[in-house]
Every structure is written in structure tokens, then in C-alpha cells.
Amino acid sequence: DVKVTQSSRYLVKRTGEKVFLECVQDMDHENMFWYRQDPGLGLRLIYFSYDVKMKEKGDIPEGYSVSREKKERFSLILESASTNQTSMYLCASSSVPPGGNGNQPQHFGDGTRLSIL
Amino acid sequence: AQSVTQPDIHITVSEGASLELRCNYSYGATPYLFWYVQSPGQGLQLLLKYFSGDTLVQGIKGFEAEFKRSQSSFNLRKPSVHWSDAAEYFCAVGPLMGGGNKLTFGTGTQLKVEL
Numbered sequence: 275d276v277k278v279t280q281s282s283r284y285l286v287k288r289t290g291e292k293v294f295l296e297c298v299q300d301m302d303h304e305n306m307f308w309y310r311q312d313p314g315l316g317l318r319l320i321y322f323s324y325d326v327k328m329k330e331k332g333d334i335p336e337g338y339s340v341s342r343e344k345k346e347r348f349s350l351i352l353e354s355a356s357t358n359q360t361s362m363y364l365c366a367s368s369s370v371p372p373g374g375n376g377n378q379p380q381h382f383g384d385g386t387r388l389s390i391l
Numbered sequence: 392a393q394s395v396t397q398p399d400i401h402i403t404v405s406e407g408a409s410l411e412l413r414c415n416y417s418y419g420a421t422p423y424l425f426w427y428v429q430s431p432g433q434g435l436q437l438l439l440k441y442f443s444g445d446t447l448v449q450g451i452k453g454f455e456a457e458f459k460r461s462q463s464s465f466n467l468r469k470p471s472v473h474w475s476d477a478a479e480y481f482c483a484v485g486p487l488m489g490g491g492n493k494l495t496f497g498t499g500t501q502l503k504v505e506l
Contacts, residue, residue, distance in 0.1 A: 283432075305492050316481065316496045316499050317435075317496040322493065332493075378492065379437045379440055380437075380492070381437070382434035384433055
């Protein structure tokens with residue numbers, strides 16, 4: 275079974291802090307994703323990465339950055355945390371099928387509930 | 392642009408009753424469709440997926456979904472709901488080919504099961 279591990283289940287930080295959320299997957303997946311989940315809004319894509327050191331902006335990248343130095347690890351960075359970034363953050367990963375094209379289901383971690391005070 | 396609509400924010404059913412959760416999508420190409428379930432405090436778990444073939448797909452936990460191209464729908468069903476099915480359910484759509492495996496999610500349907 276695919277295992278996607280997020281380093282913290284709950285995190286409390288202060289406004290203006292630099293915050294790091296870590297995600298590790300153990301299935302050698304090429305693609306990794308960061309979402310935020312808010313009531314009534316579903317999941318919104320912040321950033322994704324399809325290879326080491328590669329990243330692309332999702333739908334709501336403002337105020338966030340990412341880092342992927344190793345294939346198994348994808349970090350989300352809040353450069354200067356603000357109260358409107360209080361949310362549930364979900365990491366996901368997926369593989370690339372043989373032939374390199376097409377899509378596969380995404381596998382999710384348990385989430386990090388982040389509170390910014 | 393692709394989009395997913397789950398018109399029911401909350402649904403309440405009695406244990407043992409049948410269930411249908413609605414999902415409508417807007418997508419310009421051949422879609423890859425998914426249903427995920429999220430139990431409280433957990434991440435999302437894949438229930439089932441569809442991209443071709445038989446339009447009625449079976450998933451885990453006794454769920455099934457039917458793809459209707461003419462109605463742009465992919466509704467989730469279960470003939471008899473168990474109390475443990477109480478959770479939030481998300482429908483998602485993505486490109487069948489290419490697109491970097493990005494998915495668009497609906498806003499979710501919260502299912503409550505009455506004993």
C-alpha cells in the first residue's frame with residue numbers, strides 16, 4: 275500500500291512566522307501535490323511537482339512556496355504566515371503509468387491542521 | 392476549464408437505506424473520474440475510478456458509481472448504508488491523458504447516517 279506521511283497532524287504557529295509542512299511518500303511516485311481544504315470550498319491545489327526540483331503553481335499559490343530536493347519528499351512553505359492560512363493541508367502523490375502519459379489516482383496523507391494565531 | 396459540482400452539501404439517511412450522491416462535471420475531453428471518501432480527521436481514500444469500459448464501476452466498501460456521458464454525471468450509490476459510512480465524499484475529474492495528473496475536486500457532500 276502507498277504510504278503518504280505528513281510530519282504533523284496539528285500545528286499552531288504565529289502570524290509572520292515561516293512555516294514548513296513536510297510530506298514523504300514511500301512508493302517512488304513522480305507526482306506530488308499540496309492542497310488546502312476549507313469548509314464549503316473542497317480541495318484547492320496550491321502547488322504540484324512532477325519531478326525532483328520541478329514545480330508548478332496550482333490554483334492558489336499566493337503566499338506559499340514549495341521545495342522538492344528528493345523524489346520522496348515535498349515541502350510546503352508559508353513564507354510569512356497569516357491568519358487566513360489557517361486551514362487543513364493535504365499532501366498527495368501519484369505515479370506515472372508505463373509509457374509516460376495518462377493519469378493515475380492520487381494517494382493522500384492524513385493532513386495537517388494548521389492554526390495561525 | 393474543468394469543473395465538478397456536487398449539488399448536495401449535506402445528506403442524511405437511515406442505516407440500511409439506499410444512498411445516491413450526485414456529481415456533475417464539465418470537461419472538454421475524455422474525463423478520468425474519481426470518488427474519494429474522507430473520514431473525520433483523516434485524509435482522502437479512493438473509493439473507485441472510471442476512465443473507460445463498463446459505465447457501472449464497482450469500488451471498495453460496497454460502493455458503485457455510474458458514468459452517464461449524456462448527462463455529464465458520475466453518481467455514487469450504495470444499496471444499504473452502514474453507520475460507518477458517515478463521512479465526507481468528494482467527486483473529482485482529471486484528464487485521461489496528459490495534464491500532469493491534476494484533479495479538480497467538487498466541494499464535497501457530508502453524509503450523516505441515522506441509527
